[in-house]
Amino acid sequence: MVRLSHEVPTNDLAANLCNRLPSAASAPLRLWGMGVMATLRDVAREAGVSVATASRAINGLGNVTGPTRDAVLAAVKKLNFVPHSGARSLTRRKTDTIGVILPDLFGEFFSEIIRGIDLVAHESGMHLLLGNMHGSAHETAAAVASMRGRVDGLLLMPPDMKPELLAGHLDPALPTVLLNYDASPLDLPFVAVDNYHGAYAMTEALLDRGARQVVHIAGPKHNRDARDRQRGFVDAMARIAKERSPVILPGDFSEEAGQEAARLLIQGQLPADAVFASNDLMAVGCIQQLGEAGISVPRDVMVAGFDDIPLSRHISPALTTMQVKIDRLGSTAMMMLLRLLRGETLGAASGNVLTPTLIARGTTAGPVGLAAVTKALAAKEQEAP
Amino acid sequence: MVRLSHEVPTNDLAANLCNRLPSAASAPLRLWGMGVMATLRDVAREAGVSVATASRAINGLGNVTGPTRDAVLAAVKKLNFVPHSGARSLTRRKTDTIGVILPDLFGEFFSEIIRGIDLVAHESGMHLLLGNMHGSAHETAAAVASMRGRVDGLLLMPPDMKPELLAGHLDPALPTVLLNYDASPLDLPFVAVDNYHGAYAMTEALLDRGARQVVHIAGPKHNRDARDRQRGFVDAMARIAKERSPVILPGDFSEEAGQEAARLLIQGQLPADAVFASNDLMAVGCIQQLGEAGISVPRDVMVAGFDDIPLSRHISPALTTMQVKIDRLGSTAMMMLLRLLRGETLGAASGNVLTPTLIARGTTAGPVGLAAVTKALAAKEQEAP
DNA sequence: CAGATCAATGCAACCGGTTACATGAGATGC
DNA sequence: GCATCTCATGTAACCGGTTGCATTGATCTG
Structure with a gap:
């Protein structure tokens, strides 16, 4: 590594500052920690x-x-x-900061949410204080508590938490918007993805496409998104394919879970001709494993996911999925929070439900070819609203 | 889409919550704004x-x-x-928060950095205040300034900024660690990826693998990572393949830039048998476009990237790349910052350089088959340090 | 039992700003 | 020329905690 020598613009300034202090005795090597601002x-x-x-x-x-x-x-x-923003916010009773508490920080999903939030927050000169509940409910309580006096409002995403439990931890004096969580029981405004209807539509589309037996790979048991998607699947099956009982394999949103499900399918000789995974990552894992077993997607079995992560477009064949505009989730929530901060009154009635969009790609293209399916699925989509 | 009516578990629970409040008389619809903490x-x-x-x-x-x-x-x-944490931090002169200022928030790269930072920060009970300079230098100054009084330390990643310019904006009283930025001239501690040697190694590996003419797709001109990678490429070519002058195509780290480069390659009839893109996304775009033109990777031309984004493993053939452990970048920086906060003295000499690892995959597997190449490249890797 | 020791507690001055209210000088009106 | 108004400026009380120092009452010591 090359070491360039050139004057550091530190010392003259440091000297100035030091001289102004009563004790100008010993000049320290480093200013940090002195806090002589x-x-x-x-x-x-x-x-x-x-x-x-x-x-x-x-x-x-x-x-x-x-x-x-x-x-x-x-x-x-x-x-x-x-x-000194800290001192200023004490008297102004305004921190120009909003707290964002997410279950964890893995993957594109969360970076997209944060980006969406930041986009709106930045326009209004707001800062983002990141809290991470690292999965546990106990930590959520701590995270929420530690936000007091630091933020003007809260964006909270507690996917695995029961409303009753959550209620006890929230500060009723702090404007809060819930992310991806239908908070009707709490009468808090929220933004959520319509997982139920998205899953319903996808199941319907698969059946429509000619699938006789659709298998669902579920997400984590206590995760609301996963549960809603599963409900959508079950209801669609019950309504459209009454005679066939829905098959549900366990999963946890990980790629490995998708592979595991595929192995179960292969070993168990399940008579499936379509797989609907609760998220894209599992769908990808499933496809990969099916491929290794010599089962062709989509000729032998169709596969669909949920989320439309960037990866979905790039695998081959490309993955059919329900597109969720994740950044919109963040930006919408942030906009609602801003309205709340402006003094508007928003309850659960102001909940904002984002409808996912069906994106038909190669993994559901049957022998008839991709183009036809895309058309059929698009038509299906059209007739909905 | 079919809209099913199904009961929402709303009202009973909401009622429960209300009953638990002390003033059952004139239940206010909303507590917010009262601020009666x-x-x-x-x-x-x-x-x-x-x-x-x-x-x-x-x-x-x-x-x-x-x-x-x-x-x-x-x-x-x-x-x-x-x-009230705000008031507390005023007297304690300690906020238990560190500021993280990143150029933007797009993509996996930043979410991984943040995750790495959070991992360490969380262990020490520190919070993360996110600042976003949205590209411009002016905003960087504003972002840094607005951190005063809010944070105990700063993690800063200013990829496009000149050291001299940066120096003027930094607060010498605030412990700061630079991310992915060799800050020797500023005498600030930093964590960086060894882009130069990574690119050098990759170029060497491609030539070693039998490539006669390697073309480099560059990143943004004023981006330090991109420049270092380009230097590594140029130097490796100069040293190993003296007779051949290095060809460099412009790019900006976007998938489209990779596609554009591929088009140039095809139209221009450049005699390339290997492409080394400055990042994975461009490599992916390039491969996709080459494929559309009927050019086979790796048979007709080998392709390599840099970063090892998750996508790289999943495209087919899988992408050979230099793996950068991005979360390590964040966690290492955070650990250094913690040491700084503990009163240790760290200068640029404490800079931490992370060496990327060569991951050989399908896109550089020649006719001889993947296994042989992997082995060859691995051997190459071994002999390096 | 007087005087020293010590732990528990209260008082008040901070931290670094903001802002209601007081002050006082200059401009204006009659 | 005197009362009044205006407006720039200063004084001091906040915001909501923390903490050095004084105070108090109890226990200990000789």
Whole structure:
């Protein structure tokens, strides 16, 4: 590694700061930890005005003469003053920060949500404080509690938590929007994906496409998304294919679970001609494993997923799936939270349900060819709303 | 889509929650905006002690009698008191939060970094305040400034920014670790990926594998990662394949850029037998476009990428690439920051360089078959360090 | 039993800003 | 010229905790 030598713009400034301190004795090698940042008092003294005037000048409030303002701003520049947001938010009772608490931070799903949130938050000059409940309910409580005094509002996504349990942990004084969680019992505004109808539509489409026996690979048992998708599947089967009892294999949203399900299918000799996985990752794992066993997708068996992760477009054949616009989930929630912060009243009635879109790709293209299926599925979609 | 009516478990539960509130009289529709959170003063009054004692009891400091402590804790529970972190951090001069400023929030790369950071931060009870510079240098300054008083330290990733420019915006009093940025000139600790040697190794491996003419698809011009990778490529070519002048096609890390490069390759009739893209996404785009033109990978041309995004394993043939353990980047940086916060002194000399690993997959498997190549490349890898 | 020791507790001054209200000088009106 | 109004500025009380120091009452010591 090359070491360039050139002056570090530290010391002169450090010297300035040090001189202003009563004890200018021993110059430390490093400034960190000293925390000798200029305060508003310093600025006021430097400019020869009171703190009140300095504060007004800096915040561009009225009632400050031109020369006074200039003097203050000059002092600000000279001392390199940056207002202390922590102190400011204490009096203003406003932190310009919103807390985001997610179950974990794995994968594209969460980065997309965060991106959607940030997009809107950034426009309104809001910051994002990230909390991570790392799965456990206990940690969720801690995460929510630690947000007090740090944030103006909360975006919370507690997929595995029961409403009653959640209610006890929430601060009723803190504007909160729930992510991907129908919170009717709590009367909190929320944004959710219509997993039920999405799964229903996908099942219907598979049956429509000629499948006789659709097998569902389920998600984690206590995960609401997974449960809703499973319900959608079961109901669609019950309604359209009464005579056939729905087969459900266990899963946990992981690629391995998809592979495992495929192995069960192969070994168990289940008479399936279509697999509907509760998410794309499992569908991908399933396809891969089926392929290794010499079973062709879609000729021998059709496969569909849910989410439309970027990977889905790229595998071959490409995966048919329900597209969920994940960033929209985040941005919509953030917009609702902003309205809440503006004083609007939103309850569970203002819940926002995002309908996923069916994207037909290669894994459900039967012998008749991809084009025909796409058309058929698109038509199916059209007739819905 | 069929819209089924099915009962939503709403009203009974909502009623339950309302009943649990003390004032059953005129139940307010919403509590938000009232902001009537209990303060330490309230707790002290309720428990019949002074605020000082209440504070000590709550924080578990010594010098508090059993009965007193119990009274305070009872009051805490009764009033549902949660300490106001903002106020606390003002006096403690400690926020238990670290700021993370990233260029943008697109894609797996950033979610992995954040996950790595969170992993370590969470262990130490630290929170993450997310800042996003949205590309512009001006915003970077604003983002850094707005962190003052909110965070104890900073993790900063300014890929397109010149050190001199950066220096002016940094607060010398705030412990800072730079991400993916060799900050020697600033004498700040950093964690970076060894893009140069990674690219060098990959180029070498391709030539070694029998490529006569390797073409490089570059990343964004002012991006340091991209520039380092390009340098690695150029140097490797100069050293190993002196007689052949290196060909470099422009790119911007996007899938489209990879496709465009492929088109140039096809139209331009460049005599390339290997393509080394500056990142995986471009490699994927390139392969896809080559395939459409009837050019077979790897038989007609080998392709390699950089990053090892999840997608790389799943396309077919799977992509040979340099694996960067992105989450390690985040967790290592966070660990360094923690040491800084503990008072240790770290300069640029403590920079941490992560070496990427060559992962040989299908796109560089020649007619001789994948196994042989993997072995050859692995051997190559071995002899390197 | 007086005086020293010590633990538990209270008082009040912070942290670094904001802002209601007081002050006082200059402009205006009569 | 005096009362009044205006508006820039200063004073000080917050926000909600933490913490150094003083106070108090009880226990210990000789």
